[in-house]
Amino acid sequence: MPQIIEVSFKGNRRGYYLADGQDIRANQAVVVEAERGEDLGRVTATGAIAARKCAGCVTSCAPAPPERRVLRPARREDLERAQQLRSDEPRVRRLTREKVLRHGLKMKVSEAEWQFDRNKLTIYFTAERRVDFRELVRDLARTFRTRIELKQIGVRDEAALLGGVGRCGRELCCSTWLRELQPVSLQLAKDQRLSLNPAQISGVCGRLMSCLVFEHELYVEARKKFPREGKTLATARGKERVVSVDIFRELVVLKDEEGVRRTVTLADLKQEVAQHGGSEAWRPPPASDGSRAGDGKGGTR
Missing domain, CATH: 2.30.30 (SH3 type barrels.)
Known part of the structure; x- marks a missing residue:
């Protein structure tokens, strides 16, 4: 019976695939079916754990069983090819930024990602308003001779994609192990008696730090x-x-x-x-629900 495999790609992007009769292990590089062609990622969960995560996922994957499959464990030549693609992405970012300026678009190019078979190039960007980038897409398609996908992301997603170091001196949670970004409100900081100075409770993305959620329940229970x-x-x-x-x-x-x-x-x-x-x-105060005040500008990392 095929087992479900969770595979992560660049910038914490992930997908779920079926592995039929293959010996797949966690942290192993694999080649998987893509929308049009093949892609290469790293296994982050297998078996029952991956199946439960896929069934409960509501933001990054469909709850239905995956239709795409793991094609094979990555061979040496696959890894070398993937490394060549990663090495080419800085050039892609530079050229894309030049074209954005040439087209006069108000958008910030954050990252570029080649699909493993070069059949698709994804450009991640942030923008304060909606951008008409149809002419830019045609220009990029002529330059790179592949299918272009421009994907607008938020500042929290940008931090997860690019990575970095937080105030704690460690790598950002969102770019390493934190898969789902939860809403973070100022009430969480108030409940934990933290300084409300934005410089002290905001992450590199300028939003409230995701770690404000981690110990909130403990504070609320103790406060009772x-x-x-x-x-x-x-x-x-x-x-x-x-x-x-x-x-x-x-x-x-x-x-x-x-x-x-x-x-x-x-x-x-x-x-x-x-x-x-x-x-x-003696009547302790009621517990505070920090999530009720979410403003959509929550945390980072």
Whole structure:
């Protein structure tokens, strides 16, 4: 029975293929069927894992079983040919940018990608508005003598395509292992008590960093144990208002009616409130749903 294989290409582009009776392993280079011809990519998942990912994929692949097949494991000559194509892509980008300027189009050429058999050349670009590039396509087709596809992408996709290094000093998540870019909202940073300075929470693409999503649920769950900031509680010292909380050290800063502040542990505060305010006085804030405020300008990497 043919197994489903996930194959990744340049810029995190991926597809799902059937491998019939072939010994295919993860991280192996393979030649696969393309829309018109052949393409070369690297296996990123096989068997049950690839099948589940294909069935659950809603953005980069169709949920139906794949129709295209793995033709063969890449041979030495295939890899050499692929390397030659990669080496030619900087020249393609340069010529394409020159033609964009010549045609007076307001678009930024991000990357170029040859299909393995040179039957198609894909040009990735970003633009603030819709661009009429029909004349440019005809010009490029005459120059490179192949089928041209111009593909407009967003700034987050551009960062994933080009790669780079984030504020953490590591390679961008979106260009290495993060396959699906989720919406990221400013509420995620607020829930985690992060600085709202755009320079500190934005990635190289200028959008909010994708990693704001990674630990958000942990912060929300931990925050449920604490009283809401601004809430007034009955404690051993009378009426005190919650100024701030520290979920890592489980500390709460309180301020009484005379403006005197003190820091108390969460456990001690619970005990004081239970003794002087009753169990009903302790009501942690509701969990915040950071995804509700998504603005479509979320993260990167």
